[in-house]
Amino acid sequence: xxxxxRERCGDPGMRILPLDREHMTSEFLPxxxxxxxxxxxxxxxxxxLADGRVSSNPPSTHAGNLDNPELVAGTSLFIPVFVPGxxxxxxxxHAAQGDGEVDQTAIETSLTGRLQLVVHKGHPxxxxxxxxxxxxxxxxTDEDLTVATRTAIGQAIDLLMxxxxxxxxxxxxxxxxxxxxxxxxxxxxNLGVHVMIPKSLFADRxxxxxxxxxxxxxxxxxxxxxxxxxxxxxxxxxxxxxKRPLSPSAVxxxxxxxxxxALPDFDLHTPGENLSLMDALVERGYATYALDQRGYGATxxxxxxxxxxxxxxxxxxxxxxxxxxxxxxxxxxxxxxxQGSRVSQLMTQxxxxxxxxLVLYGYPPTPKGLPVEAPIGPPPRxxxxxxxxxxxxxxxxxxxASAVKAYVDAALAADPVRVDWTHQEQWNAFxxxxxxxxxxxxxxxxxxIAKPEGQAAFFEALxxxxxxxxxxxxxxxxxxxxxxxxxxxDAVDTFLRGxxx
Numbered sequence: 001x002x003x004x005x006r007e008r009c010g011d012p013g014m015r016i017l018p019l020d021r022e023h024m025t026s027e028f029l030p031x032x033x034x035x036x037x038x039x040x041x042x043x044x045x046x047x048x049l050a051d052g053r054v055s056s057n058p059p060s061t062h063a064g065n066l067d068n069p070e071l072v073a074g075t076s077l078f079i080p081v082f083v084p085g086x087x088x089x090x091x092x093x094h095a096a097q098g099d100g101e102v103d104q105t106a107i108e109t110s111l112t113g114r115l116q117l118v119v120h121k122g123h124p125x126x127x128x129x130x131x132x133x134x135x136x137x138x139x140x141t142d143e144d145l146t147v148a149t150r151t152a153i154g155q156a157i158d159l160l161m162x163x164x165x166x167x168x169x170x171x172x173x174x175x176x177x178x179x180x181x182x183x184x185x186x187x188x189x190n191l192g193v194h195v196m197i198p199k200s201l202f203a204d205r206x207x208x209x210x211x212x213x214x215x216x217x218x219x220x221x222x223x224x225x226x227x228x229x230x231x232x233x234x235x236x237x238x239x240x241x242x243k244r245p246l247s248p249s250a251v252x253x254x255x256x257x258x259x260x261x262a263l264p265d266f267d268l269h270t271p272g273e274n275l276s277l278m279d280a281l282v283e284r285g286y287a288t289y290a291l292d293q294r295g296y297g298a299t300x301x302x303x304x305x306x307x308x309x310x311x312x313x314x315x316x317x318x319x320x321x322x323x324x325x326x327x328x329x330x331x332x333x334x335x336x337x338x339q340g341s342r343v344s345q346l347m348t349q350x351x352x353x354x355x356x357x358l359v360l361y362g363y364p365p366t367p368k369g370l371p372v373e374a375p376i377g378p379p380p381r382x383x384x385x386x387x388x389x390x391x392x393x394x395x396x397x398x399x400x401a402s403a404v405k406a407y408v409d410a411a412l413a414a415d416p417v418r419v420d421w422t423h424q425e426q427w428n429a430f431x432x433x434x435x436x437x438x439x440x441x442x443x444x445x446x447x448x449i450a451k452p453e454g455q456a457a458f459f460e461a462l463x464x465x466x467x468x469x470x471x472x473x474x475x476x477x478x479x480x481x482x483x484x485x486x487x488x489x490d491a492v493d494t495f496l497r498g499x500x501x
Contacts, residue, residue: 261297
């Protein structure tokens with residue numbers, strides 16, 4: 001007995017508490033039973049060399065002696081790395097402890113632990129963070145309680161901006177309205193504060209349009225569902241899906257093709273396989289969004305029932321404005337697939353200030369001089385078919401049968417009816433010379449839709465000298481979902497980083 005109010009200790013002597021491992025309890029006194037929640041009080045890395053020799057007692061940015069009882073089995077702790085190899089340490093086993101560890105003592109015990117260490121390159125964070133199955137946790141420590149509290153609340157705001165895309169003021173308000181600010185540590189030199197952010201707050205924003213089969217596959221494999229946001233474009237609601245690393249280095253917006261919406265194309269899961277392009281980009285440090293255009297997936301048609309190239313380009317521009325407001329200071333990149341690459345080119349010609357780098361994949365060049373097309377009668381709303389959903393997988397053996405089935409199920413669940421386009425003559429505004437942002441053109445070797453001769457002419461005419469053209473061997477029009485997808489992802493990542501990889 002010592003700690004924060006040692007004058008209350010008197011001369012208590014040592015107390016040995018029995019641990020009931022069968023019931024996971026300990027009897028403190030007759031009639032007083034403490035539930036056991038084992039955790040390591042100290043988990044950290046070597047501190048910044050600039051700090052010199054540092055005691056293992058006070059916690060700080062390197063984590064260390066956090067004494068946070070939330071860090072039980074099943075929790076992820078994220079720690080900044082300061083030296084090569086990180087030099088992770090773990091110890092100070094606790095069978096149970098209250099927040100604050102006020103008398104300097106938990107139920108101290110030996111523990112044998114099994115830990116998985118993962119390096120998240122390109123994800124800089126300033127302070128330790130944690131994630132449990134039910135909460136995100138932001139932390140701060142300092143000799144001054146006010147400074148420690150301001151740090152923890154500031155880190156909670158940053159975490160909500162990073163993970164959920166909230167603005168700074170929205171995040172600050174949410175911490176006040178719905179999050180718990182707790183005392184972590186009172187007795188080890190630095191005072192600790194942590195903020196508990198309940199994941200349940202966001203249950204209404206994780207709807208999915210990928211269909212029951214794909215949801216079940218994602219749940220069974222442990223993959224996370226994307227967060228759904230609503231972007232308003234000229235009064236019309238657009239569904240935007242997002243996934244984020246803890247601290248993204250840049251932002252990528254994905255735009256789907258002619259027939260199928262964002263989630264079947266960019267967030268596909270099947271048992272034993274994760275074919276999600278969104279997940280792959282998040283793993284490489286990008287905050288990743290995917291847009292459902294009007295009439296696709298979770299975005300309704302407008303009152304006309306039709307979609308036009310100009311309308312699609314304007315919606316894309318408004319979505320990029322929304323993302324830039326949510327992601328201040330981060331580069332924003334755009335990747336369009338198939339007809340989505342056409343929309344991306346049209347928008348980039350008109351609003352180059354909204355895109356830092358452009359990727360066009362499966363780009364089908366469009367002939368000049370398309371005649372004026374006007375709709376006659378109501379939109380036909382033709383049903384989609386399983387055959388159509390499987391038709392993009394062209395090269396034999398390029399994708400597993402189970403993945404094709406998962407894609408077909410998810411595509412038909414999300415897009416049972418084809419979207420109706422009109423005014424195709426608006427594509428006549430295409431001018432490769434007007435594309436002046438750095439541009440990557442990706443071509444699948446076996447793609448019969450995006451012909452190489454047309455792409456070659458387009459590539460030559462691009463109005464930027466910062467450009468690249470990559471051919472993915474053994475890929476076709478849907479290589480982002482096929483066995484060759486790693487080559488595709490590597491090409492995208494290398495280009496977005498400016499070739500510095």
